[in-house]
Structure formats: C-alpha cells, structure tokens
Amino acid sequence: MNNNNSKGKVTVLGIDLAKNSFQLHGVDEKGNRVLKKKLTRKQLVAFIAQLPPCLIGIEACGGAHHWVRVLSEWGHTVKMIAPQFVKPYVKSNKNDAVDAEAICEAVQRPSMRFVPSKSIEQQDIQSVHRIRSLLVGRRTAQANQIRG
Numbered sequence: 140m141n142n143n144n145s146k147g148k149v150t151v152l153g154i155d156l157a158k159n160s161f162q163l164h165g166v167d168e169k170g171n172r173v174l175k176k177k178l179t180r181k182q183l184v185a186f187i188a189q190l191p192p193c194l195i196g197i198e199a200c201g202g203a204h205h206w207v208r209v210l211s212e213w214g215h216t217v218k219m220i221a222p223q224f225v226k227p228y229v230k231s232n233k234n235d236a237v238d239a240e241a242i243c244e245a246v247q248r249p250s251m252r253f254v255p256s257k258s259i260e261q262q263d264i265q266s267v268h269r270i271r272s273l274l275v276g277r278r279t280a281q282a283n284q285i286r287g
Contacts, residue, residue: 147173149166151196156200161179
C-alpha cells in the first residue's frame with residue numbers, strides 16, 4: 140500500500156477509532172485530501188507501519204492511549220484531542236468518515252489543546268484510584284442508608 144498517489148503525500152492523518160474498523164482521512168501539506176479509507180484493526184497496523192512519519196490525530200477515549208503508543212512506535216507524531224474540541228469541526232451529519240475528517244482538521248489548529256498520553260503504568264494507577272473512589276462512594280452510601 141503506497142500513500143503516495145497522484146494528489147500527494149499524507150502529512151496529516153485523522154483516525155476515527157472504533158472497535159473493529161477505523162476510518163482514516165489524510166491530507167497533504169497543502170491541505171488537499173489524498174486519503175480516505177476504512178481499515179480493520181489488523182489492516183491499520185500494517186498501513187501505519189508502511190506510512191512515512193506524519194502527524195496523526197485521534198480522539199481521546201479509553202483505548203486511545205494504547206493507539207498513541209502503537210502508532211508512535213512507527214515514528215509518527217500522535218496527538219489526542221478531547222471529543223468536545225473535535226465537534227466544532229464536524230461539517231455534516233455525524234458518521235465515522237466525517238469524524239475522521241474533523242479530527243484531521245482539528246489536529247492542525249495551532250491553538251488546539253491536546254490530551255497528554257499515558258503510559259501503561261499511569262493507566263494502571265489511574266484505574267486503582269478510580270476503583271478506590273467507587274469503593275469510598277459505596278461505603279458512604281451504605282453508611283448513610285444504615286443511619287437513615
């Protein structure tokens with residue numbers, strides 16, 4: 140798979156993440172669309188591996204930190220954007236292809252704020268904190284129920 144076609148080379152790529160299929164939207168240095176694809180999980184890894192290093196934008200979600208680590212291994216600059224910052228760039232009815240285009244547009248904005256990526260260890264610590272917070276909330280609720 141070659142990302143170079145008659146239109147140009149992909150310099151910025153927006154990826155809409157999903158469980159099994161991923162929508163990609165790529166533009167060249169002039170902002171012209173040169174790529175619009177839907178790939179499976181396996182195809183995505185193979186495609187990114189052969190793609191020359193570029194800027195990749197993805198929406199921040201539970202699995203996004205994993206994808207930042209995977210995509211960065213191939214030399215790409217990967218940035219996560221909070222979904223509420225992508226929404227203003229959606230041009231028409233919401234679907235995966237339109238979301239990928241909006242992500243691609245948003246990641247190029249100079250004033251965009253990005254979500255820092257977390258390592259596996261940081262995600263582990265975060266999950267422990269969330270579990271503890273849930274337990275404290277349940278304990279408080281049970282104590283209030285007993286008193287009430």
